[in-house]
Amino acid sequence: MHRVVITGQGTINALGSDVAQTLAGFREGRCGIGPLEFRDVERLSIRIGGQVRGYDPECHFNRQEIALYDRFTQFAILAGREALAQSGLAFLDGSESQQAGVVMGTAGGGLLTQDENYRTVYEEGKNRVHPFVVPKLMNNAAASHLSMTYNLQGPSFTVATACASSNHAMGLAFQLIRAGSARVMLTGGSESMLCFGGIKAWEGLRVMSRDACRPFSANRNGMVQGEGAAVFVFEEYEHARRRGAEILAEVVGFAMTSDAEDIVMPSRQGAARAMRGALADAGLAPDRVGYINAHGTGTTANDKTECAAVADVFGTHADRLMISSTKSMHGHVIGGTGAIELLACIMALRDGVIAPTIGYQEPDPECALDIVPNEAREARVEVAMSNAFAFGGLNAVLALRRI
């Protein structure tokens, strides 16, 4: 069993185009959610989201790359580039490259590419689409382009478990290194579903808020979608030490469970089993956990179920730990959300700053935990946990330790 550490992190999301801006956003309790801007938005009833603003692909990619990269792939590459630069592993070769891979999470994959091209053939009646539609929209495009860009020749694949995709992805990357199947893994998640068709589909489910994402607040009225990516360099501990890499945190535990109950409603038992499993995997007592980055979607059902599950797992310690939902700031980034939220876990461990749950207005007796309302807080944390509970009842929880 090898130890696994994180030696690089990168992101782009509604709070900023890199890690520094995003962490500044967490510290300030800044809200990245605002009016959506895209074609036909006036035909939607939900018009807010955590959109990446002022983004120009031509500042980052050449014409050929843009022809091949859907927005979700672009986000993944930008995040991967930042993470690798920090890790000092700019480009691997020889046997090193064969022991390095990529596991990414996404739910929608190249949904913007699909939306644009459906419009072309159905609305505009054209009989021809761009030749790269398929390689652009496929869910593994981001993972594949990361492997090609950085010559990562080991195990690479994409995980699609809706809102838990990136936690599943990072957990599997952790397991691959721990088991000795890889030494370095780029891992995280990416999502870009903020387009007319993407939001129209979500509207139908009637779980979206028209005004704000207010996790754990009694007056919460639904989720708000975001977009973006976060990518991390997971590395075998001795490998990282030998090359003198700066270690951001250690990944110590991971567990996955399935509710086997309902396609949309969350389960207290399924969530609790995943948290207990991650603690057991890490060999940690519950009272070592100082911070949980909640799934915290801002829906009635998730937030009360999650708080009940936390109470089940942590007992009296549930009242001492801090739990916050950063979705209130960057929105729910679906298949990329767990990765962006892991940044808040690492910030808690490294910097001793707990990202707040913003938009909090009214206490809910069913969510009576310390949710770090509205303002970031300084606290020393030894172990942080990240929850993700997906539609379809698929749960994935990671545990990180300060190093």
Add this chain to the structure above:
Amino acid sequence: MAQDVASEVIRIIAEQAVLDPADVTPDSTLETLGIDSLGLVEAIFAIEETFDIQVPFNANDPGATEFDISSVAAIIAAVEDLVAKKG
């Protein structure tokens, strides 16, 4: 028209509950009919499509919206109101 709205709403609800429309009475509730939250969202979609109306409903807070879903009679009244407002 009022009679048509009532019978159409009952037809939609009966379809969700997998019941004969005759078994859906005005005092039935979604709970007694065994319609869960997904079934409700689907029924509202069918109502919107049938009557060409927008039903104000958020699954996060079914009680807070002006669209009363406490019984079949309440749903019919709410739909009749929305249809009338449409003109």
